Amino acid sequence: MEGTVIGDSVNLASRIEGLSKQYSCSIIASEVTVASLRDSSRFKHQFLDEVTVKGKSQSVKVYKIESSV
Numbered sequence: 847m848e849g850t851v852i853g854d855s856v857n858l859a860s861r862i863e864g865l866s867k868q869y870s871c872s873i874i875a876s877e878v879t880v881a882s883l884r885d886s887s888r889f890k891h892q893f894l895d896e897v898t899v900k901g902k903s904q905s906v907k908v909y910k911i912e913s914s915v
């Protein structure tokens with residue numbers, strides 16, 4: 847069985863991953879991802895920027911995930 851994963855979410859994840867080098871951080875996540883964490887208070891996160899990514903008409907807020915508390 848072969849398969850691929852494609853779509854808007856995968857494209858956005860790829861674009862955000864590329865930003866980790868620009869912002870010199872290991873883990874970077876969108877605002878939607880941070881908001882969907884079951885207990886976001888367990889993870890220290892810091893707002894980085896609001897960016898425009900290729901393929902998206904609206905800007906995306908991105909956060910640095912620093913550590914678990």
